[in-house]
Amino acid sequence: MKKILITGGAGFIGNHVVRRFVNKYPDYEIYNLDSLTYAGNLENLTDIDKKPNYHFIKGDIADQEFIMNLFQEYQFDGVIHLAAESHVDRSIKDPMTFVHTNVLGTVHLLNAARTIWNGNWEGKKYYQISTDEVYGALGDTGSFKETTPYNPHSPYSAAKASADHFVRAYHDTYGMPTVVSNCSNNYGPYQFPEKLIPLFINNIKNNKPLPVYGKGINVRDWLYVEDHAEAIDLIFHEAKPGETYNIGGNNEWRNIDLIKKLIEIMDRKLGRPEGTSLQLITYVTDRAGHDLRYAIDPTKIKNELGWEPKVKFAEGFEKTVDWYLANEEWFNHVTSGAYVEYYKKMYEGR
Numbered sequence: 001m002k003k004i005l006i007t008g009g010a011g012f013i014g015n016h017v018v019r020r021f022v023n024k025y026p027d028y029e030i031y032n033l034d035s036l037t038y039a040g041n042l043e044n045l046t047d048i049d050k051k052p053n054y055h056f057i058k059g060d061i062a063d064q065e066f067i068m069n070l071f072q073e074y075q076f077d078g079v080i081h082l083a084a085e086s087h088v089d090r091s092i093k094d095p096m097t098f099v100h101t102n103v104l105g106t107v108h109l110l111n112a113a114r115t116i117w118n119g120n121w122e123g124k125k126y127y128q129i130s131t132d133e134v135y136g137a138l139g140d141t142g143s144f145k146e147t148t149p150y151n152p153h154s155p156y157s158a159a160k161a162s163a164d165h166f167v168r169a170y171h172d173t174y175g176m177p178t179v180v181s182n183c184s185n186n187y188g189p190y191q192f193p194e195k196l197i198p199l200f201i202n203n204i205k206n207n208k209p210l211p212v213y214g215k216g217i218n219v220r221d222w223l224y225v226e227d228h229a230e231a232i233d234l235i236f237h238e239a240k241p242g243e244t245y246n247i248g249g250n251n252e253w254r255n256i257d258l259i260k261k262l263i264e265i266m267d268r269k270l271g272r273p274e275g276t277s278l279q280l281i282t283y284v285t286d287r288a289g290h291d292l293r294y295a296i297d298p299t300k301i302k303n304e305l306g307w308e309p310k311v312k313f314a315e316g317f318e319k320t321v322d323w324y325l326a327n328e329e330w331f332n333h334v335t336s337g338a339y340v341e342y343y344k345k346m347y348e349g350r
């Protein structure tokens with residue numbers, strides 16, 4: 001019997017990780033801790049929330065007393081830490097929320113784990129889910145390795161980098177069994193429609209402009225979210241303390257090419273003549289500090305843990321579009337209310 005704390009399990013990647021662990025490991029007790037910000041949604045978990053090994057706890061990881069009490073009460077054996085403020089554009093408008101959750105929240109979790117485990121590291125693991133954005137931006141060639149120095153540019157990536165440094169410091173200073181993974185852009189079901197792919201699916205569906213930042217030439221390396229969840233499972237169970245793994249899709253796309261591909265798929269699925277939605281493409285003011293290119297070198301995780309992405313992009317992208325089109329109610333729920341205000345604030349006058 002193992003008690004695993006998964007933070008941020010009501011968010012995009014978190015719900016896939018929680019689902020995988022609850023279904024695959026019936027002998028583990030899975031505790032999903034989430035404060036349910038705009039990005040957290042319990043509707044994402046309705047298929048598993050009645051399972052006997054699943055437990056939801058509502059709370060803020062940056063609430064020191066609450067976190068310490070929680071660890072004291074449940075005596076977790078492992079932590080998989082995904083909870084974060086995750087959207088770069090929001091971090092540009094409001095950096096402090098990112099410091100609160102991504103930095104302070106992470107350090108409170110580390111302190112609580114260190115206190116409860118009290119040097120008895122046997123069978124314990126603290127796993128920090130991080131991003132490739134901490135490495136900064138690449139030019140036209142090259143890729144991020146685990147040894148690439150951190151060089152974050154946005155308040156989001158700076159906060160994630162800071163948190164990663166704390167995690168490694170707790171390993172090096174106290175001997176805590178920590179691991180870190182840095183992943184590229186995820187896509188798939190249940191992603192909040194502030195991020196490129198679900199936002200553009202929603203806009204194409206509703207014939208709204210598609211706001212392409214700058215010239216649309218920035219490059220991202222896309223990975224299907226369930227492949228990321230599989231890598232997390234493997235790293236949690238197999239990685240040695242102190243290790244870092246980069247996770248990527250071997251799947252680089254310039255934004256504008258990805259958007260044109262999405263338009264092709266959407267027009268076909270919506271029964272519109274080919275190319276109809278191309279007219280929705282609208283070039284807008286670039287994101288401040290916009291990183292030109294990210295690409296992951298996944299050699300280490302492939303050679304050491306035997307992990308490779310399973311889902312081919314053509315298949316995963318179609319599946320993703322199908323999911324959003326089939327789950328109109330989910331879309332309507334998350335885009336009502338505060339979303340309208342968010343959209344105005346981010347895109348009006350851009």
Ligand code: NAD
Nearest residue numbers: 008010011012013035036037039040060061083084086186
């Ligand atoms: P998300 O924004 O969809 O979900 C974040 C979750 O954290 C939400 O459920 C939210 O309610 C919760 N949360 C936020 N603040 C909290 C707080 N103070 N206390 C408790 N819960 C809180 O994010 P995501 O895209 O699923 O990303 C999850 C993790 O993976 C993040 O750490 C992110 O940095 C990392 N990551 C994301 C990607 C990606 O492409 N989305 C890629 C690499 C790494």
Ligand code: DAU
Nearest residue numbers: 086087088131132133184185194195196211212213218255
């Ligand atoms: O690389 C991993 C990161 O990927 C994660 O750490 C982040 O949490 C996640 O949000 C994602 O960050 P990006 O900034 O790359 O994702 P986003 O979907 O916001 O943007 C993808 C690209 O599309 C980026 O170059 C900016 C561009 N873009 C985005 C939006 C929302 C647009 O051109 N227009 C838009 O409206």
